[in-house]
Amino acid sequence: MPREIRINAFDMNCVGHIQQGLWTHPRDQSARYRDIHYWTDYARRLEAGLFDGIFFADVLGVYDVLGGSPDAAVRGAVQVPVNDPMLLIPAMAAATTHLGFGVTANLTYEPPYAFARRMSTLDHLTGGRIGWNIVTGYLDSAARAVGLTGQPAHDDRYDLADEYMALVYQLWEGSWEDGAVLRDRDRGVYADPARVHVVHHHGKQYRVDAMHLSEPSPQRTPVLYQAGSSARGSRFAATHAECVFLNGQSQPAVQKIVHGIRSQAMEQGRAADDVQVFLGATIVTGRSDAQAQEKFAEYQRYASSEAALVHAAASLGIDFSRYDIDEPVDTGKSQAIVSNVEAMTRAAGPQWTRRKLLEQMVLGSRQPPWVGSADAIADKLVDWSEQAGVDGFNLARTVVPECFDDFIALVVPRLQERGAYKTAYAAGTLRGKLFGRDRLPGTHPAARQRVNPGPRPG
Template identity: 75%
Template sequence: MADRTKQEIRFNAFDMNCVGHIQQGLWAHPRDQSHRFNEISYWMDYARRLEEGLFDGIFLADVVGVNDVYGGNADAALKGAAQVPVNDPLLLVPAMAAVTKHLAFGVTANLTYDAPFLFARRMSTLDHLTGGRIGWNIVTGYLDSAAKAIGLDQQAAHDDRYDLADEYMQVVYRLWEESWADNAVRLDRENHLYADPAKVHAIRHEGKQYHLNAMHLSSPSPQRTPVLYQAGSSTRGRQFAATHAECVFVNGQKMEGVRAIVDDIRAKAVELGRSASDIKVFMGATIVTGKTAKEAQEKFEEYRRYVSSEAALVHASASLGIDFAKYDLDEPIETGKSNAIVSNIEAVSRSAGPQWTKRKLLEQMVLGSRQPPMVGSAEEITDQLMAWSQQAGIDGFNLSRTVVPECFDDIIAHVIPILQERGVYKTGYREGTLREKLFGNARLPKSHMAASFRQNRQ
């Protein structure tokens, strides 16, 4: 294992364009400002705050369906604001980019329900407007309600969705990497030549799912392909991540379990001809901290008073594909074969045992989610973060909000200075695009499968 004692730790704020994201119920806290998610000024201030605090980026989750598995309807989700209402995350980016220079934006977009031709243009546009600060979290969805919303009876099977995603990626790679040559744009005013037609090529793709004959509508953006994020930890998801992802998002559980997932993804990437260093791993984390351990514990106990157990079960039901409303507290839960987020089922089974119950699940959700919070002084939190980095191979953390904005203010005021003192957090931003900041290269490396399409763009 490489020496990671001085490995730089990276922070993304983890949020969603909605009221209740991960820690269900905390929107009811009197100091929480997430109810302002419809205000553009809220997000602009959010971005300024994160950049002043030297956060690497903001990672915006998304769903395109409603959490209606619990009780068989959306009533509890609506009452508890469990990821509904939810607005489009991509539309926030230009406003936040306009008031920042370095902050990056990881946006979740479900490829299952979005035509690759139009989506590729949307991401190229954002890459242009942000000066190369955009990343895409590749998801295939997990809600039947999303499939029904576009006219299908139900979503495709879990592994079938990944098969579709592999082909989707080929199409968007070709649009981003192949269609326009690097020197296609001439901007020759004297000869009235903006782009050289000989340097712009139509992409022809005839596949099982997609058929395309078109040139990419956007000229090459700073990164061409956005930085690629992926959050699948299931067996099929890990293979997809090893093939495509540059940044992998994992959920915290026992350290040895996370280490095994990280090692497996990187080993699979090496088998595909990539380098283990081509992949950065971000772990989901929730931090409650203060000037002292006592202050942090008091804040934690205060937050707990606003947790909604029902809304937490609504979210868990949707992501696990299990209607918890049907079970008594101590009735053994039958997981069967889930078509939702398979890695979540696997994680719960590891932490609660094979015969887990609703009571066991609720005992884990102390702040309204299955993500156990880190509670303590800045020194204690720093110790934990560095342990994860050094022992589990974690490169950074997606920090889910509790009570905003104070949860991030606390991290900026208390934790980041200690990390800086220990030499594992930046004291200023590097110049360049998001990919340059993460990997030192503006474009995908030659080892990535997308690079194979570049030879056709001369």
């Protein structure tokens, strides 16, 4: 019996997300991203399909690496304009009961004290269904937008992130004890001040002397997502992450990364199953292989190779306009997403070129789609789960909402027939659904910040 596969929708509060150019397809509705009803309907669709959650990407800068200008990004709606994903979540949560929400927030540009309150607020409002995708940024344009001359070096960003995590763990886990909130109407005592503590953090990057402003939320600490698979990113994930997002890798490469992260987590005293891995995937399916291929060919007519190159240039940190079509690309010491550069090198070889990159962009991104009948896609998902050890998939949109409607109507029943997909939601928080507990386990570094360590509910 295969294990249960977890599924998230992967999206962004913008027009063009991963598969560039498909917003021009006449059936695509992504240009409605400014309409709250678009998002609440979206949430209901995903919950009807028993999706575990929606995973929101986000960026604070613009893609201006290609040609040193944002013009192509603006022209092709390559993740610009982009709105704040956090503001969507309360409305989507109110329209659903079980759907989880993973939201990206860049800790480099978020003051930790205010951010901790915002996440606690979302955890309260969603009934414990919030997760945080921890990112450190990769765009110089974002650094300039917040008043810096440029982003810190790749590994330096992770050093800052370790301190940031230590601070927010103190706020979420250590400021308010369990039982501090009394809500005693007769005595007029809402909370016991003796059980609410001021956090004193004096670090290299941050200094805070304050109590957390929010009372304990259902999960206290949000479910922790992280997407780094570079050597430094993997170490960070092994320490902090509960859910790791991988992308653009071959099955043997993913299996190696999964094994490496779980081994590192165990070396730090965590259990192997404390970390779940989600693989990015783009799916085009139909009732038959021929129908799926016909749909794929239709989608290809709307994909934009220029917009895809804009996105790739920014995420790889390389201006491809400086290279002829067959000139070997010098990856140098990119400070962008190092794991993307490593993945591209594995896929195209050490002497890859702009032509090789464009050949991979068959649907407007570097992520090749999986195209096939519902049975073929179900088989592929189960195979990846069993052979590579991944727990689930983040499904990037193509033409919305039909891409998710197709998956729900066609693939979900096939997975259920194989015993590889739930037939109903479990009750409780997002962490409860994923791991069977509402709180982080005692082996997680956040647990060391609890005032009275020991058994806790969840």
